[in-house]
Amino acid sequence: MLPLDDIAAGLGLLFTVEALAYLVFGLIGGFVVGVLPGFSGANAAALVLPFSIGLSTEVALILMAGIYAGASFAGAVPAILANVPGTAGAAATALDGYPMARQGRAELAIGIARMSSCLGGVLAGVVVLAVIGPLGGLAMNFGARELFVVALFGLTIIAAVIGDSFRKGMIAALLGLLIAAMSASPLTGQPRFTMGFLELYQDVPFVPAIIGLFAVTQMLLLARREHLLAPDIANRLEQGEQQGFRHQISEIGEGIRTTIARPVVVLRSSLIGLLLGCIPGVGTAVANFISYGEAKRRHKGDVPFGKGAPDGIIASEACDNAVTGGTMVPTMTLGIPGSATAAVMLGALYLHGVQPGPRVMATHAPEVYAVLLGLLLASILILPLGILLSTPMAKIVKVSPAVLVPTILMLCMIGAFAVRNSLFDSALALTFGLLGFFLRTRGYPVVPLVLALILGPIAEANFMRALALGNNDPRYFFGSTTALVMWGLLAATVLAQVISTMRQRRTREEVEV
Amino acid sequence: MIVEHSSQATGVSDLLSRLWISILFLVFAAAFWISISDLSGEAANYPRAAIILLVLFVLYGMTADVLSWRRGVAEVLEDDEAQAGEHEPGIRGLWAVWQRTVAAFVLTVAFVWAIPRAGYYESSAVYLLALFFLLGVHRPVILLPLTLGLTVASYLLFELVFNVVVPSGPLLG
Numbered sequence: 001m002l003p004l005d006d007i008a009a010g011l012g013l014l015f016t017v018e019a020l021a022y023l024v025f026g027l028i029g030g031f032v033v034g035v036l037p038g039f040s041g042a043n044a045a046a047l048v049l050p051f052s053i054g055l056s057t058e059v060a061l062i063l064m065a066g067i068y069a070g071a072s073f074a075g076a077v078p079a080i081l082a083n084v085p086g087t088a089g090a091a092a093t094a095l096d097g098y099p100m101a102r103q104g105r106a107e108l109a110i111g112i113a114r115m116s117s118c119l120g121g122v123l124a125g126v127v128v129l130a131v132i133g134p135l136g137g138l139a140m141n142f143g144a145r146e147l148f149v150v151a152l153f154g155l156t157i158i159a160a161v162i163g164d165s166f167r168k169g170m171i172a173a174l175l176g177l178l179i180a181a182m183s184a185s186p187l188t189g190q191p192r193f194t195m196g197f198l199e200l201y202q203d204v205p206f207v208p209a210i211i212g213l214f215a216v217t218q219m220l221l222l223a224r225r226e227h228l229l230a231p232d233i234a235n236r237l238e239q240g241e242q243q244g245f246r247h248q249i250s251e252i253g254e255g256i257r258t259t260i261a262r263p264v265v266v267l268r269s270s271l272i273g274l275l276l277g278c279i280p281g282v283g284t285a286v287a288n289f290i291s292y293g294e295a296k297r298r299h300k301g302d303v304p305f306g307k308g309a310p311d312g313i314i315a316s317e318a319c320d321n322a323v324t325g326g327t328m329v330p331t332m333t334l335g336i337p338g339s340a341t342a343a344v345m346l347g348a349l350y351l352h353g354v355q356p357g358p359r360v361m362a363t364h365a366p367e368v369y370a371v372l373l374g375l376l377l378a379s380i381l382i383l384p385l386g387i388l389l390s391t392p393m394a395k396i397v398k399v400s401p402a403v404l405v406p407t408i409l410m411l412c413m414i415g416a417f418a419v420r421n422s423l424f425d426s427a428l429a430l431t432f433g434l435l436g437f438f439l440r441t442r443g444y445p446v447v448p449l450v451l452a453l454i455l456g457p458i459a460e461a462n463f464m465r466a467l468a469l470g471n472n473d474p475r476y477f478f479g480s481t482t483a484l485v486m487w488g489l490l491a492a493t494v495l496a497q498v499i500s501t502m503r504q505r506r507t508r509e510e511v512e513v
Numbered sequence: 514m515i516v517e518h519s520s521q522a523t524g525v526s527d528l529l530s531r532l533w534i535s536i537l538f539l540v541f542a543a544a545f546w547i548s549i550s551d552l553s554g555e556a557a558n559y560p561r562a563a564i565i566l567l568v569l570f571v572l573y574g575m576t577a578d579v580l581s582w583r584r585g586v587a588e589v590l591e592d593d594e595a596q597a598g599e600h601e602p603g604i605r606g607l608w609a610v611w612q613r614t615v616a617a618f619v620l621t622v623a624f625v626w627a628i629p630r631a632g633y634y635e636s637s638a639v640y641l642l643a644l645f646f647l648l649g650v651h652r653p654v655i656l657l658p659l660t661l662g663l664t665v666a667s668y669l670l671f672e673l674v675f676n677v678v679v680p681s682g683p684l685l686g
Contacts, residue, residue: 051675167574171538174567178545178560185556192560193548223617223648224610402648406641407663409621414633414667418677426625434618442534460559 003133003365010369013058014377022055022063023374027381030070031389035078035396036228039218041071042340046214047408049347050207050415057352058367061345062374068341069121069378072324073386076113076317081106089320092288096305096312103308111255112310113317114386116266119259120318121379123270124277124325129372132332136361136368139333144465145477147334147357149486151459154336156493157279159448166497168444176452177459179204186461199424206347208416208429209453213446214340215412216433219405221440228401252387258310265295265314273319277326277338291319321379328375332360332368335458340447345371346454351419357458531578531588538571616647632682638664 013019033044045064052060075090080097093113100109142150155177159169182193184201194200222228259266269291276287295315296305303309327338335356337343346356354364361368416429436446470476478484542564549557581588608615624640631639642660650656671677 054675167570167577171567171570171574174563174570175538175541177563178542178567181560181563182545185552188553188556190552190556192552192556193545220614220618223614224612226649400649402645402650403659405617405648406644409617409644410624410637410641410663410667413621413625413628414637414671414677414679417628417679418671418675421678423625423628423680426628430618430621430625437614438534438537444534463559464555 003369006133006365007129007369007373009366010371010373013366013370014062014373018055019059019062019370019374022059023066023378024381024385026063026066026068027070027378027385028389030067030072031074031385032396033067034071034074036399039071040214040340041068042214042344043218044071045341045344046210046347047411047415049210049344049351050418052348053351053419057349057354057364058370060348060352061367061371064341064345064348065371065374066378068324068345069321069375069382071341072121072321073114073117073317073382076117076313076320077110080109080113080313089288089323090316092292092316093313093320095292095316096307096309099306100308100310100313105251105308107251108255108258109308109313110386111252112259112313113255114252114383115256115259116269116314116317117321118379118383119266120270120273121321121325121382122376123267123318124274124322125372125376125379127274128325128328129369129376132329132368132372133361133365135329136333136358136365139358140362142334142358142482143480144462144469146480146482146486148459148462148466149477149483149490150334150336151455151462153486153490153493154330154334155448155452155455155459156490158451165443166501169448172439172444172446173448173452176449177456179209179449180453180456181460183457186457187464197424199422199428203457204453205420205425205428206350206453207419208425209432210344210347210450211412211416212429212432212434213436213450214344215408216429217436217440217446219409219412220433220437222401223405225401228399228404249387259314262311262314265311266318269295269315269318270322273322274326276319277323278329279338287323288316288319291315321382325372325375328372331356332371334358335360335454337451337454340450343447343450343454350454356454528579528582531582532575535571535575535578538567542568542571613648617644620644620647629680632684633679634664634668635682635684637667 014023029044029048030041033039033041044067048063048067052063055063072089075085076093076097079085079090079094080101083094083098085091085094097109097113100106155173156170159166159173180203182200183203184191184194191201199205272291272294273287276290292312292315295311299305299309299311301309301311305312323339327342330336330338331342331346335346335358337346349356349360354360354367412429412433413426416425417423419425436449439446439449466476470479478487545560546564549560578588620640620643624636627636627639630636638660641663642656645656645659650659671679
């Protein structure tokens with residue numbers, strides 16, 4: 001049954017001038033970072049995280065929801081116009097969007113992408129609104145042992161699906177667990193590898209870690225480049241967006257009609273995105289390619305896939321924004337972030353003194369519904385705002401890294417400082433930035449590390465609690481059906497990854513030899 | 514997209530380029546283990562379990578890396594953004610690729626060091642000016658207004674909008 005009171009309270013929180021203004025601000029910010037290749041919603045959300053401390057919990061989360069939805073859509077624009085996906089999720093969009101643009105129908109492709117994003121986001125948002133209450137109720141039955149196994153499972157599956165190898169993902173996750181343990185023990189208060197820094201006694205500060213691993217790392221990687229995009233591609237992108245407003249409107253109108261005429265593709269792609277989004281760490285790139293592949297398998301239209309088929313763009317974009325809604329399910333009900341941006345949103349919850357996890361739905365349901373409704377509204381606003389802002393969005397890619405890097409690094413340092421008025425936190429952000437830089441240059445993903453920083457303290461606290469409840473008997477961890485199912489899933493994930501890694505290595509070595 | 518790592522170094526330096534980060538992980542794990550060696554079981558068991566798992570995964574990776582190196586299998590990395598591109602082998606080649614990154618990092622360290630000594634806004638003006646210049650903004654008509662504009666904008670934003678209390682210097686704050 002729908003918790004209508006909580007939804008109504010969420011609507012009340014969303015429909016205030018402040019919340020709506022921040023939602024639009026977040027959407028525009030998301031459009032900007034989504035267009036920039038290499039940037040993601042997580043980068044922008046990490047940057048605004050410390051400054052959101054002055055906002056109420058729901059407004060801070062609504063701001064990030066706007067960034068999330070905006071970035072999810074905007075990545076499609078450079079993918080269609082220049083074959084350069086702004087975000088990983090837009091990679092599948094380029095497969096048919098770019099050929100359509102080369103046929104002189106770029107605005108039609110963007111219109112299809114806008115409408116598909118809008119419909120995917122709205123459909124997923126409505127389903128999530130309906131199911132998150134009952135799912136939150138189920139999660140309330142989880143005890144310490146279940147929460148410990150869920151945290152382990154979340155980390156394992158994220159390590160498995162992100163990056164180029166399970167082993168590297170697991171190393172990043174375990175490194176994150178250890179860094180999270182560099183604090184006073186939650187049971188005895190004894191300091192563990194804090195190196196004499198009093199600032200580390202109360203858990204590793206989360207905000208500097210997020211700023212460092214997402215924003216500083218990205219800037220250090222970007223510093224070596226002279227241009228965000230090759231000049232010829234940037235010019236092509238800008239020219240493609242300068243065909244006049246009336247032309248845009250007519251083409252976009254056709255794009256909307258084209259999308260609405262394919263309800264099955266929209267529904268199927270949104271469903272795939274929603275379901276895969278619920279699995280922590282799967283991410284939009286994987287989900288979009290699955291959705292694209294499914295649409296290709298069932299395609300019977302005149303235009304073949306890869307040559308500008310509208311179904312290809314719909315499959316990728318509807319799925320992309322549906323994933324955004326899906327990631328909110330594990331994030332809000334279990335406290336396990338479904339994506340990097342959702343991890344930053346969890347950071348915002350911490351920052352506002354809200355402990356993420358199953359109890360969030362019991363203690364802060366109106367705020368959760370306000371965020372979900374904000375995502376839904378953001379999906380609708382993509383349509384008009386996307387039309388208005390498409391020309392300025394295309395100009396953003398011409399910004400030079402020489403200007404971008406110092407500006408963002410300065411903001412990172414003051415952002416890390418602002419939360420606790422501590423320069424130690426600025427230095428910590430820089431340290432995490434360097435760590436992230438080393439990890440990424442050696443092919444290690446940073447997302448499992450970030451999630452381990454969140455889940456580490458949760459895993460440890462529940463591990464110790466479960467151990468005490470079971471009188472130090474390890475069999476207690478296998479003493480419930482839910483725990484057994486989670487252990488089974490965990491073992492299956494590890495086994496599948498080990499087999500897959502061995503097969504990949506054998507194939508690679510055979511090719512090399 | 515999977516891209517073949519393009520380091521052309523061979524022999525021991527190639528092996529070291531594959532293993533250095535694993536060695537750092539092991540050093541971190543050893544330092545952590547030693548630092549908690551005198552703690553009670555309740556405080557130390559959880560990090561010890563994580564250290565053991567980390568060491569197992571790292572050793573497994575190192576073994577795989579050494580075997581691949583001995584068979585002459587090229588290293589494959591997957592992060593377009595992190596790819597260094599073609600460069601000359603050795604330190605000089607790496608420096609050519611990453612010198613701007615080193616400049617950005619070193620100047621940011623200096624910036625954080627200078628904030629409590631010279632004040633936030635004064636330090637950020639000098640930092641922005643230096644880093645813009647080092648990364649390639651050389652024309653004074655762009656460099657100076659850009660630095661000044663960003664410093665003033667950050668002053669207005671942090672002092673008036675966000676009320677962030679930053680370390681004050683001789684001029685502002």
